[in-house]
Amino acid sequence: MDQSNFANKFISRLERIDPPQIESFLTQLVKEKDFQRAVFDSIQEAILVVDGELRLAFANEAARTLLGVDPRKAVGSRLGDIFKPRALKALAQEYLEHPQARTNVEARAGSPPDRVFTVSIVPLDGGEGRHSHSVWIIGDRTSEYERIAEKRQFESIQSLATLTAGIAHEIKNPLNSLNIHAQLIERSAAELAERGIGEEEAMRLEKSTGVLLEEIARLTRIVDQFIKAARPPKLALRKGDLNSVVDDVAQLIGPECERRHIELEVDLDPLVPALEFDPEQIKQAILNLAKNAMEAIDKPEGRVSLRTCVAQDGVLVEIEDNGSGIPEEDRLRVFEPYHTTKFDGSGLGLMVVFRIVKAHRGVIGLDSAIGRGTVFRVALPLAEMPVRLLESEGQSIVDLENDPAGKEPR
Numbered sequence: 001m002d003q004s005n006f007a008n009k010f011i012s013r014l015e016r017i018d019p020p021q022i023e024s025f026l027t028q029l030v031k032e033k034d035f036q037r038a039v040f041d042s043i044q045e046a047i048l049v050v051d052g053e054l055r056l057a058f059a060n061e062a063a064r065t066l067l068g069v070d071p072r073k074a075v076g077s078r079l080g081d082i083f084k085p086r087a088l089k090a091l092a093q094e095y096l097e098h099p100q101a102r103t104n105v106e107a108r109a110g111s112p113p114d115r116v117f118t119v120s121i122v123p124l125d126g127g128e129g130r131h132s133h134s135v136w137i138i139g140d141r142t143s144e145y146e147r148i149a150e151k152r153q154f155e156s157i158q159s160l161a162t163l164t165a166g167i168a169h170e171i172k173n174p175l176n177s178l179n180i181h182a183q184l185i186e187r188s189a190a191e192l193a194e195r196g197i198g199e200e201e202a203m204r205l206e207k208s209t210g211v212l213l214e215e216i217a218r219l220t221r222i223v224d225q226f227i228k229a230a231r232p233p234k235l236a237l238r239k240g241d242l243n244s245v246v247d248d249v250a251q252l253i254g255p256e257c258e259r260r261h262i263e264l265e266v267d268l269d270p271l272v273p274a275l276e277f278d279p280e281q282i283k284q285a286i287l288n289l290a291k292n293a294m295e296a297i298d299k300p301e302g303r304v305s306l307r308t309c310v311a312q313d314g315v316l317v318e319i320e321d322n323g324s325g326i327p328e329e330d331r332l333r334v335f336e337p338y339h340t341t342k343f344d345g346s347g348l349g350l351m352v353v354f355r356i357v358k359a360h361r362g363v364i365g366l367d368s369a370i371g372r373g374t375v376f377r378v379a380l381p382l383a384e385m386p387v388r389l390l391e392s393e394g395q396s397i398v399d400l401e402n403d404p405a406g407k408e409p410r
Contacts, residue, residue: 048136052099054079054092057133066117066140079136085109088138091119099123099134106141115142168226175223179216185209225352235278235359242275242282242315242380243268246306249286253294253304262294262302269309275380277360282380285356288349289319289376296323296374314362314382320375326368334366 046063050056055078059071069082079092087107095102100123107117118141124133189206193199250266257264286306293304305320326334334350357364361381368374 044139046136046138048079048138049133050079050136051133054096054134056082063138066138085115085117088117088119095121095134115140116145117141168223172220172223172227175216175220179213179220182209182212182216186213225349235281237276237278239274239276240279241272242277242317243270243272243308245279245283246286246308246317248283249290250306252287253290256294257304260294260297260302261300262297262304265303265305265307267305267307269307271310272308272315273310273382275315275382277380281356282360285353285378286317286319288353289378292349293319293321293323293374293376296321296325298324310382311379314379317378317380318375319378320373322373325370325372326366326374327370331366331368 043060044062046066046069047058047060048056048063048069049058055076056069056074059069059074061071063069063071063074067082067088068084074082080089083089083092085107087109091105091107102119102121105119105121107119109115109117118139120137122135122137124135186206186209189202189209193202193206246268247266250264254264290304290306294302297304301322303322305318307316307318307320309316309318354364357378357380363379364376365379366374366376
């Protein structure tokens with residue numbers, strides 16, 4: 001039965017209906033409305049109903065989370081004023097000019113895209129071929145796109161490793177031979193100089209051989225780095241203390257930070273539990289990130305921070321600096337092989353870090369701002385959440401939603 005026809009008949013006979021019947025009808029309407037809102041509010045996509053001028057008539061609760069729209073306060077506002085991302089504003093303007101159905105239109109917000117939305121628009125027939133209203137269904141596909149991009153990046157690294165690992169080994173063998181013979185020449189030149197035989201020529205030869213040895217050593221380091229990056233890391237997993245590993249890294253970089261007049265901050269969360277990980281490889285990954293942080297600082301009053309904390313489903317290690325920051329165009333490529341902004345960098349250090357973290361089923365990401373610095377975050381999975389003790393009563397509880405340690409760090 002058509003609800004609107006029933007309501008019209010009900011209203012036309014209102015004077016002949018008893019008050020209890022009116023009350024029963026209105027109570028039923030309220031219940032149906034509440035039920036419909038509860039159903040719409042349980043849907044993860046934002047659902048917006050707008051009139052022909054794109055003024056909001058209804059929004060479910062997901063609109064608040066995805067779009068920052070208050071479902072009740074925004075009623076009557078135009079979509080162009082409600083939408084913050086320019087891509088959504090442009091889509092609203094386009095629909096005003098050409099009101100027709102659309103399915104899974106992609107709208108990207110930010111550059112590079114911070115969020116990716118998909119929008120479907122369903123016009124509602126108002127009779128006589130007019131579209132009196134339309135329903136906008138907006139979903140957030142950001143995490144899905146991030147997973148796809150991450151998978152492609154990982155496959156690219158795997159492909160590169162398979163194709164070129166053998167070449168690296170072939171290069172290393174002659175490098176070892178060159179290194180041995182250069183050392184022999186250097187030794188012979190030194191002996192000739194001691195005997196006074198062609199002393200001047202022998203000293204020049206010794207100097208040139210020294211340069212040759214330095215370049216061979218540099219090439220050997222690059223090849224070694226590549227081999228480490230190309231090989232899937234073999235993990236020696238055991239239960240260990242992550243805080244202890246981070247503290248070891250702090251001890252290693254401490255003297256260099258002091259020499260460069262960089263303040264080193266270490267903040268280790270005592271609630272971090274024992275984890276199943278390879279201490280040597282995780283140490284290498286954190287050390288690489290810490291060295292990068294030091295090298296990114298090009299101003300006085302530099303600062304490098306090493307932090308650990310318990311997150312919602314794992315443990316976070318944060319390596320932060322207040323250096324020059326990473327340009328937007330480089331942020332999505334920092335883990336790619338051979339991508340480097342350093343004059344003498346190989347472009348393999350962060351690739352090694354990426355593979356170590358991935359081998360531990362972890363996640364690595366970064367935030368950066370030009371002139372303010374960069375923070376790398378390494379998240380390692382946690383089998384069991386630690387129990388926090390209430391200091392006042394000595395009771396043990398698990399309350400990660402309300403506990404600061406369980407919140408995502410800045």
